[in-house]
Amino acid sequence: MLSWPIIKHSFGRTLLQPGLLFAGIVQVAVLLFFLFGIYFKLDHGEIVSITIFNHETEQVPTYQNIMLPSLAESLHYGLMFFFIVGMAGLFTEDLKDPFLGVVLARAHSREEFFLSEFAGIVLASLASLLLFSMLICIILSAKLDALLFTPILGALSFTGEVIILLTVCSFFAVLVGSSTAVIILGVIIYFFLGPLLMLIEKTDNLTLSFVPYLIPPMGKFYTITQGLLLGKPVSVTEFLKGAIQASVYLGIACFLFSRRDV
């Protein structure tokens, strides 16, 4: 069902996308900040003071309640923006690529190509995020003198968001065939429609109440990821609903792609 050469090819190509390279630069900057820019003074495992760029402060609650969530939030939005820019357009680029004909004339089936291409893109995002989160875990665990897994959980949840959003983008890519339009749609769905859907869900209007079933609730996934990152208790059942929606989108996109003239 999946072709390893296509997955590898798609994986390598995705990592070289400018959007992913920008995301990599942001990740390196954050790693450097945690490595050299912030130090914690501990007393019996509790943080008593924090030194940020040589400025020591004992305002630990401010760090924990304001600075850390703000950093997690900006990083989340920033990385997601670069991921959408880097990955969402790949499907449409594929459809227009003259090289596609050469690949499809060899690949065993269109479905195999489409799903392998998708798997390669997902693996690239997973690799980029897991590597980043593991390094953050190692650095923070060493500095806090305690094992910390929340960044890895956050990265996995973030990857879940990326996968679900990419299925919607792949569907639009096959439908509209313009990478710019797909990137814009991806940005709208994630940054604007997510919060809007959470509002619509509360409405009594019968027609509107069906809308959240059509589009994955990205706003909810965002809240889950943030909760995991900050160590708050969260329920991941929303992801199950999202996984069903994503499967439907991916299935339809795959079906449309297999019937499309190249």
Add this chain to the structure above:
Amino acid sequence: MSTNNVVETKDLAKVYAGHLLSRESVHALQEVSFEVGEGEIFALLGPNGAGKTTLTKILLGLVKPTSGTATLFGMPVSAGMWKDKVGYLPELFQPQRNLTAQGILMFLGKLSSMKGEELRRRVDQVMEQLGLTEVRSRKVGSFSKGMILRLGIAQALLHEPQLLFLDEPTEGLDPLGRRKVREILIDLRDRGVSILLNSHLLSEVEMVADKVGILHKGKMVAQGLLKDMMPPDQLYQVQIARKPTLGEKWDFREETSGWACVVKGAEMLDALLADLRTNGITVQSVSPFRTTLEDVFISYIGGDSNA
């Protein structure tokens, strides 16, 4: 040449439906039927927009026909069972620029179920055959147009296909490169490989093709063995120095070094020479005038070309 058909189409048609901006549907192909036998080179000719690329893409399963049937090796194209037996060079072969020539061949070889030592051996062979060995580790982004085309041919030959679809395989190559490609095509044919060739370079086609099909506005207006499509009568060109006064009977046209008339067959030549002698006109030269594939092509499409 054998009579086993490797490619066979019957009443193949493709209509591209209109869209919001242009409601008019386009009939890209209309009832196209043809066959390519084992070990044959079939050249598909036609002006731009005649439907050559659409026909090739239908045979490769990249475009779905509106009606009609197409089979490769006796199996419907849609079955896809032929993939490891077919090589394809598209008109615009443009692989990823950041990959090396060897990387691209390895990737495409693996897609054709090749692996290990066999794949490495074939990559080395086709690179050697197409003169790419020295640039095997260079990224494709630094390749010239001719080198990219040679890489395209190399990937099409990589898995030793029994059927090749080549879209403009010599365009952009220097004369030596063209000759090399011609030699490769003839060698492949001799080894029983069937080739469907799309080309605008009719002089090149004439040197290698066994069969020719002329597509015009989506219809196959002529097809057959190349030798059968060439006119049987020998043409002769008669040249004289001054404008003749023979009336409308002979179609003399002005050329840079005088006036020339082309006649068909020895009898007509005798008659013209007799006329010229009677009128005291001195003949500068008489030379056999060979009909080219280009002349045949133009006679079929009537000069109505966008090429």
